[in-house]
Amino acid sequence: MSSTAATVAGTIAAMGRRARAAAVVLARTDPAQTAAALTAAAAAIRADTDAILVANAEDMARATAAGLSAALLDRLRLDRDRIEGIARGVEAVAALPSPLGALIDESTRPNGLVLQRVRVPIGVIGIIYESRPNVTADAGALCLRSGNAVILRGGSDSTASSAAIHRAMVSGLAATGLPSDAIQIVPTPDRAAVGAMLAGADGTIALIVPRGGKGLVARVQTEARVPVLAHLDGINHVYVDTAADPDRAQAIVVNAKLRRTGICGAMETLLIDRAYSDPAPLLAALIDGGCALRGDAAARAIDPRIAPAEAADWDTEYLDALCTVGIVDGIDGALAHIAAHGSGHTEAIVTEDAATAERFLAEVDSAIVMVNASTQFADGGEFGLGAEIGIATGRLHARGPVALEGLTTYKWLVRGTGQTRP
Ligand SMILES: NC(=O)C1=CN([C@@H]2O[C@H](COP(=O)(O)OP(=O)(O)OC[C@H]3O[C@@H](n4cnc5c(N)ncnc54)[C@H](OP(=O)(O)O)[C@@H]3O)[C@@H](O)[C@H]2O)C=CC1
Numbered sequence: 419m420s421s422t423a424a425t426v427a428g429t430i431a432a433m434g435r436r437a438r439a440a441a442v443v444l445a446r447t448d449p450a451q452t453a454a455a456l457t458a459a460a461a462a463i464r465a466d467t468d469a470i471l472v473a474n475a476e477d478m479a480r481a482t483a484a485g486l487s488a489a490l491l492d493r494l495r496l497d498r499d500r501i502e503g504i505a506r507g508v509e510a511v512a513a514l515p516s517p518l519g520a521l522i523d524e525s526t527r528p529n530g531l532v533l534q535r536v537r538v539p540i541g542v543i544g545i546i547y548e549s550r551p552n553v554t555a556d557a558g559a560l561c562l563r564s565g566n567a568v569i570l571r572g573g574s575d576s577t578a579s580s581a582a583i584h585r586a587m588v589s590g591l592a593a594t595g596l597p598s599d600a601i602q603i604v605p606t607p608d609r610a611a612v613g614a615m616l617a618g619a620d621g622t623i624a625l626i627v628p629r630g631g632k633g634l635v636a637r638v639q640t641e642a643r644v645p646v647l648a649h650l651d652g653i654n655h656v657y658v659d660t661a662a663d664p665d666r667a668q669a670i671v672v673n674a675k676l677r678r679t680g681i682c683g684a685m686e687t688l689l690i691d692r693a694y695s696d697p698a699p700l701l702a703a704l705i706d707g708g709c710a711l712r713g714d715a716a717a718r719a720i721d722p723r724i725a726p727a728e729a730a731d732w733d734t735e736y737l738d739a740l741c742t743v744g745i746v747d748g749i750d751g752a753l754a755h756i757a758a759h760g761s762g763h764t765e766a767i768v769t770e771d772a773a774t775a776e777r778f779l780a781e782v783d784s785a786i787v788m789v790n791a792s793t794q795f796a797d798g799g800e801f802g803l804g805a806e807i808g809i810a811t812g813r814l815h816a817r818g819p820v821a822l823e824g825l826t827t828y829k830w831l832v833r834g835t836g837q838t839r840p
Pocket residue numbers: 546547548549571572573574575607609612613629630631632633634635637648649650651652681682735807808809810811
């Protein structure tokens with residue numbers, strides 16, 4: 419380890435120890451107090467709007483000079499409306515019922531022992547996320563409301579904006595007597611900090627939430643030494659079955675690809691049943707909507723405007739107005755393709771055949787599986803969770819949109835009357 423990396427690791431370990439101490443306080447804090455802290459934080463965000471905008475202008479200038487794409491610049495950009503939206507989001511989390519102490523289930527053993535499982539915080543959570551400043555507030559708010567301390571590591575293009583929002587969050591903590599170490603932000607863009615977090619920050623971090631794409635995935639896979647709740651890329655498929663209603667199929671496919679191309683819930687590959695009778699208008703609707711298509715030979719035979727797909731296209735998350743199109747042999751072909759190329763995020767089928775729909779729901783192993791709906795609904799707010807840290811793409815603990823409940827674990831409470839085990 420270089421001396422700079424060692425210094426960064428030391429900083430992260432010290433943050434972890436302070437977060438651990440804050441987590442102990444949060445675990446016994448009345449949820450009304452975390453709600454009050456978030457209400458105060460939202461007020462501070464509003465009051466600090468000018469300062470947040472100045473910080474964001476600084477980030478935008480640097481990112482523009484560095485040649486960031488229009489989609490990434492849009493994700494980074496704040497204005498008064500977006501800051502108001504961030505404040506409202508924090509208030510919405512404050513208004514959500516606390517998950518802590520909720521009874522999951524209860525049973526009584528034949529020997530009279532009464533067992534309960536109740537929700538408790540996880541402890542210290544480390545979140546690594548993209549250059550999207552609102553996540554600083556959303557993630558901080560969700561962690562606090564679920565009784566966890568958090569160490570936030572946002573994208574390096576958003577350093578100033580995230581720091582400004584973080585200051586407002588901390589003033590909410592201070593205003594209500596909660597430890598400021600409950601929500602900390604990594605003070606350096608050095609990626610050595612990500613390594614130190616993945617290593618567990620000297621045993622203090624209980625869970626890492628990485629939100630990002632392929633580069634982050636690779637690093638998490640090789641370096642993580644603590645449990646990971648992965649929020650990774652979305653190579654999402656829509657399969658249009660032979661029994662699809664054409665109008666529905668067109669509306670869903672266009673929305674899934676083009677509503678917002680840069681979000682992880684966007685469709686990246688369209689699969690069409692070889693037996694589907696009307697594929698040409700479907701493809702034309704995407705092209706007319708401004709989407710470039712790359713496809714296999716069968717798709718190109720339907721519309722010559724489709725460019726040939728390379729092998730890598732089937733495994734690419736474009737996050738842009740670009741989509742791969744494959745013609746498959748019915749649901750078996752679609753299931754095999756998704757199993758080979760999906761990233762476990764969100765897949766959808768368009769069909770009027772109930773049995774085919776049920777088979778798709780049962781056999782696709784992604785966090786979110788949909789029938790006759792756009793993949794762009796992959797979102798905690800749309801699922802009624804009030805907010806989200808993101809979409810969990812792994813297979814354990816929590817899947818799909820993760821909000822308060824996904825940021826808790828549970829413990830068993832066992833009440834006896836003097837029982838001893840024979
Ligand atoms: N499932 C979900 O909920 C979500 C998934 N995403 C996914 O995020 C991706 C788009 O965001 P994008 O900004 O490109 O994501 P990146 O993966 O480039 O960046 C995300 C974060 O990871 C860090 N990072 C990336 N690579 C490394 C590395 N090798 N070592 C250390 N840190 C690293 C970045 O730091 P740095 O700033 O230094 O590059 C940043 O903080 C898409 O794949 C999208 O699907 C996005 C949002 C939600």
